[in-house]
Amino acid sequence: MKITPSCLLKLSVVTIGVTGLKGSRGEARDKGRPSKLRKMIDQVTGAGALPFAVQLKALLDQEARYQPKLCGLRVIESAQDNGLRMTVKLRDFQVRDLLSLTRFFGFSSETFSLAVNLLDRFLAVMKIQPKHLACVGLCCFYIAVKTSEEEKSVPLASDLLRISQNRFTVHDMMRMEKIILEKLYWKVKAPTALHFLRFFHSQIQEQVDAESKRLLNIERLEAQLKACHCSFTFTKMKPSLLALALLALETEDQHECEPVPALREALHALQDTLSVKAGDLVCVRELVAKCLAEYATTKCLKPNGQRLRWMISGRTARQLKHSYYKIAHLPTIPEYAC
Structure with a gap:
């Protein structure tokens, strides 16, 4: 199905405001979103008391259901850059824009990862025209914001439009x-690579000594994951495998540090639990390393690579926090020496 201007005009106006996903439309919201999954994700990202094996099984059971369809991703991958079809390049540009908005508002990594998941899943089932991509991307972002952030932090749609400078x-x-x-x-609240990354990181931290815990910094790992989200390469991979590859690469980078054997042992135990073949892990780890190397170069077009001229009203300016205006010019991945 193609989304055309006439198609949009024929649709009735449905108000989905700040409470659209959290308020009175609970029955529609929960359609297709098992309460078991929502509770499981909350326990994984919070202080869940369920055993590791139980939480892992629940996440893995839902993982495939919330991945973009491969057939749709292949269509995007094979599309020519003629301005008429969605392409890999356009998708990556849109994700970078979402990362810029995430940083501007100070939203969480969970919001960004969920927005990317929603965008990729939608692009994989709908043949949209490039001129509609900005609207699709911003709506996926807004849905993720209303799902992950506190209600008081959710901006008005009109303010979001002004700040993103969409027409x-x-x-x-x-x-x-x-x-x-x-x-x-x-099906909104999906198990993303971020959930698996935090979950695996927490499990490894419980199995190693204090010195080894210091080497695997979750903020750095999450920053690396954001860089991977900006690359179409990882849309076809299982979130659990991407998270494991990030941990494997970070462990390998700490090879000069003495406590690394403890990290490697914990990582191998996790790999065995997931039944991931060594060859598959090495392949994905190399792709992650290549992505991060390209992201670190000056030639890579990073989010916030150019200073944006935000067009906002006085009311919006008063509502924004002061920290919104103190964002780093380029989002770099933090480095921690061992």
Whole structure:
């Protein structure tokens, strides 16, 4: 199905405001979103008391259901850059824009990872035109914000439009939001690579000594994951495998440090639990290393690579926190020496 202007105009205006995913529309919101999954993700990212094996099984059981369809991703991968079809390059540009917005508002890594998941899943089932990509991306971002952030931190759709400098209207966003949620069967809160990364990191930290714990910094790992999200290469990979590869690469980078054998042992135990072949892990680890190396170069187009001229109203400016204006010019991955 193609999304055309006439298609958008025929859709009725459905108001999905700040409470659209958390408020009175609970029955529609929960359609296709098992309460078991929502509780499991909350326990994984929080202080869950369930055993590791139980939590892991629940996440792995849901993992495949929340991945983008491979057939749709291959269509994007094979598309020519003629301005008429979605391409890999356009997708990556859009994800970088979402990362810029995430940093501007000070939203969490969970919000960004979920927005990327929603965007990739939607692009894999719908043939959209490039001119509609900005609207799709911003709506996926807004859904993720309303799902992951506290209600008081959720901006108005009109303010989000002004800050992102897009030319469509709030009504366009509402119609597109409805399309996205229906095409994804209201399955919003997905187990992302970030969930697996935090989960695996927590499990490894419980098995190593204090010195080894210091070497695996979760903030650095999450920054690396964000860089990977900006590359279409990883859309076809299982989130659990990507998370494991990030941990494996970080452990390998600490080879000069004495406590590394403890980290490697814990990582191998995790690899065995996941039944991941050594060859598959090495392949993905090399792809991650290549992605991070390209991200570190000056030639790579990073999010916030150019200073944006935000067009905001006085009311919006008063609502924004002071920290929003103190964002680093380039989002670099933090480095920690052992």
